[in-house]
Amino acid sequence: MRAELTVAVLRETAPGERRVALVPEGVRALTDAGARVLVENAAGELAHHPDSSYTEAGAEVVPRETALAQAGILLVLHCPLPTGLRKGQVLIGLLAGADLPALAERGVTAIGLEGLPRKLSRAQSMDALSSQDNVAGYKAVLVAAQVYPRYLPMLITAAGTAPPARVLVLGVGVAGLQAIGTARRLGAVVTAYDIRPETAEEVRSLGASFLELATAIAGSGQGGYARALTAEEEQAQRHELDAHIARHDIVITTARVPGRKPPLLVTEQAVKAMVSGSVVVDLAAGPLGGNVELSEPGVTRVTENGVTVIGAEGLAATVPSAASAAYSRNLLALLRHLLHEGELRIDLTDEIQAGVVRTHDGRETGA
Amino acid sequence: MRAELTVAVLRETAPGERRVALVPEGVRALTDAGARVLVENAAGELAHHPDSSYTEAGAEVVPRETALAQAGILLVLHCPLPTGLRKGQVLIGLLAGADLPALAERGVTAIGLEGLPRKLSRAQSMDALSSQDNVAGYKAVLVAAQVYPRYLPMLITAAGTAPPARVLVLGVGVAGLQAIGTARRLGAVVTAYDIRPETAEEVRSLGASFLELATAIAGSGQGGYARALTAEEEQAQRHELDAHIARHDIVITTARVPGRKPPLLVTEQAVKAMVSGSVVVDLAAGPLGGNVELSEPGVTRVTENGVTVIGAEGLAATVPSAASAAYSRNLLALLRHLLHEGELRIDLTDEIQAGVVRTHDGRETGA
Known part of the structure; x- marks a missing residue:
């Protein structure tokens, strides 16, 4: 220079x-x-x-x-x-x-x-969206663990055995993968889902299970992002997801489509079916909406049935x-x-x- | 009945x-x-x-x-x-x-x-102080990770390698052991110290290092607690500890002696020597004082040199x-x-x- x-x-x-x-x-x-x-x-x-x-x-x-x-x-x-x-x-x-x-x-x-053309291997060291998503995925688990009223790991003590938390990660991009990794580190039992079936292998390599939905429709899109689903596809997927969500203690959503409204993955009804003390962290919460019906960017709220819903905007900055x-x-x-x-x-x-x-x-x- | x-x-x-x-x-x-x-x-x-x-x-x-x-x-x-x-x-x-x-x-x-006679093996399932300390030790790490401005684990990404956080746990009772375990789970490099040298083996079995102080004086006391040190012993230990504290990113203190003022382990001077972004969590903070000179029960403060000092009273309730x-x-x-x-x-x-x-x-x- x-x-x-x-x-x-x-x-x-x-x-x-x-x-x-x-x-x-x-x-x-x-x-x-x-x-x-x-x-x-x-x-x-x-x-x-x-x-x-x-x-x-x-x-x-x-x-x-x-x-x-x-x-x-x-x-x-x-x-x-x-x-x-x-x-x-x-x-x-x-x-x-x-x-x-x-x-x-x-x-x-x-x-x-x-x-940046994110899939280009020589561009990966320049990929700021990924590097910041990585931070956000890590922090999402800490934010959830901070308010979760139980342990994340299974702990065996003189006072008995505490079961591990069941964590569900929706959307397996960079943020989702780091959330899976961090929840696994903390000892949680982790399940993940993405409309791109090719992410299953990476999910499993991190010690998590991949959720297979009967209503799944492959949705790989351009530039390493998932493609937007049709309204019908989204609704069918949501309905099936609802039942899975109710069986989890912590749900972290990370599904974004650049420049578009994020898909709704966790409905109000699904949150109502979760047990008291459960936590939902919406990493997609932003001005265009979020993956969680009840989330608001920057706001943490506790529902009547005791579920904490966190509109986790801008976690990388934290x-x-x-x-x-x-x-x-x-x-x-x-x-x-x-x-x-x-x-x-x-x-x-x-x-x-x-x-x-x-x-x-x-x-x-x-x- | x-x-x-x-x-x-x-x-x-x-x-x-x-x-x-x-x-x-x-x-x-x-x-x-x-x-x-x-x-x-x-x-x-x-x-x-x-x-x-x-x-x-x-x-x-x-x-x-x-x-x-x-x-x-x-x-x-x-x-x-x-x-x-x-x-x-x-x-x-x-x-x-x-x-x-x-x-x-x-x-x-x-x-x-x-x-409760805590050392009696048939009493251990009744040991509420231990069970609650266990929760507090777990949460102390999450509280620290939440405000720590870097990653706890070493992470290798396309944007380079982030080094693991160096965590120092002072006092290796039930809370200290669970803090060590949780920080290790999250991928931190952990060192621990206790005036009872017999705790070293347990520390090492959790994958942490035991800090050997030249000024160390064995201080095992009654009922599974550490004994109180004399003022001279405390001062010599503190002085040597100061240098170690400055080399750590997160310090968690857990040293309590029942019914007495907790020993001062982290002086104001030691905190001043820590780098900006470091975090100190004082689990002994309470009405009788704490292990950290700057801590106040229930208060989180950031020092002029950018160190967050958390007087972590009553973490089990969280x-x-x-x-x-x-x-x-x-x-x-x-x-x-x-x-x-x-x-x-x-x-x-x-x-x-x-x-x-x-x-x-x-x-x-x-x-």
Whole structure:
């Protein structure tokens, strides 16, 4: 990299956000490569990276205005995005929900990690959606265990034997797999379900059972996500699921379809059939809805029959150091791919760039 | 048991208390033996045992006054104890802090599980202090993991390798052992310390390391507890511990000496030397003090250097179904020992009774 390359890390401003786009370890990788790194005051504070740790790693800690004025490349996590960007600046982050026309008009090159071709093996080290889902899946189990009124493991003590918790994971993407793994670590008996039957093997390799539904219809879709089911398919599946849900103590749902309303997997009726003390964690809870009829993003409620329903939005931000470290590595991997001798070369014939470059040269790329 | 034996379960009234002394499963054991069981309205509600589950198990759900008026034996957890007891009634619970002279004067037979000879193998199924400590040790790790900003396990992902958390458990009684086991389950690297060197083997059998201190002085005491150290011994130990504490991410302290101020193990200075994001959970935090200088019972605080210090009082009550189930079994085991053909026979020459019977026949027994 050439000395004139200036990379800035901004402080996130979304409510509840505790992550930072680049951790001090990542600063060193950039300065070693000859870049100048600016870090906005207190950018890493909530992720337990004080300003001093950035200075020690070779960054300059500066006010936001300085970072915005001097940066060639700006690293962020997600919306709300910084305003006041200028022509030629490169913004890298998770840009779902961003106002791309406005960024294009300003002449900003906007690079969105959400557009990564996730199945491409050389892109996997850059896959921020996966790295953050991994954190969320881990935390979902801890959140459930925290409110669950019994033990997760089977414990044999002088006061008798406590049975293990029965955990059901719905949706076996990255978050679901990590939830399975974490619940298994804690000693729970785990069952999982996904409309993609090819996930069964991975589920079983983690020591969990795969739920075979009679109403199952294979639903593998594009880009590593499950496809959306038809209304009839969803209803038949839900009905059969209801009976299984009632037999479990903890249900963790993780089924999302990008940009669409998440499928309803756990109805109000299913929750009513669960025993008092059961816990439902909906990782898909968000502005578009969730997998659980009773869930609301950011809200924990206890139903009349004693079931705790948690609308678990943004769990990755609640494990901020681990999530930031992973995101930071994802960004560095992408930067390594994009930069050649200190210069960022946009080349839309490259499969990765074609996915992530959202605006360039005053236009939306249509990626 | 004779039909006239009436056992009542009261609703606990301490703030934050969610446990119940007898769960429905325990009701059935008593009714099968011919006893009549009264359960105060909503006694098990917060432990996820609704009144209907008691009725189904064969109990009568009644107002508190009825339970108090008709019971021969009253089952409770702990203070504040019910008032208005009368001569000849038997009160069974954890009676530390109870006004024994008043109970003796009223002619109540007060049986306190805290007085159990814990090392006696036939008493172990009755050991409520252990069963509740076991719950607290389990929950301490979950409470720490919930606020810890990194993963507990080592995780190898496409975004790189996250190192495992380093957990230090101070005090290796029942709570400490369960904390070690739970942290190990979650994949942490665990080290433990106790002034009783004979605990080392058990620590190692759980896959943890035993910390050998140069200043260690064997401190095994009576009744399965550690003995109190002298001020000099404590200070030397603390000083050496400080350096170890700074190298750990999560510290869980469990060192209590019955009826005495808990030893100070984690000084303010030690917490200041920990890295930002570290977590300290003090299971000994209570009215007499705690093992951690900065801890306050029931309070979670974050220090200026980013360390979360949790004064974890009463954790067993936060896993109310598991804790109640274990306590219930402890009570049943004790009742089986005390009752002969439906009658409770007080015999202070019996080693167990000599420990647990605190008042009888209008006098304190001096146990």
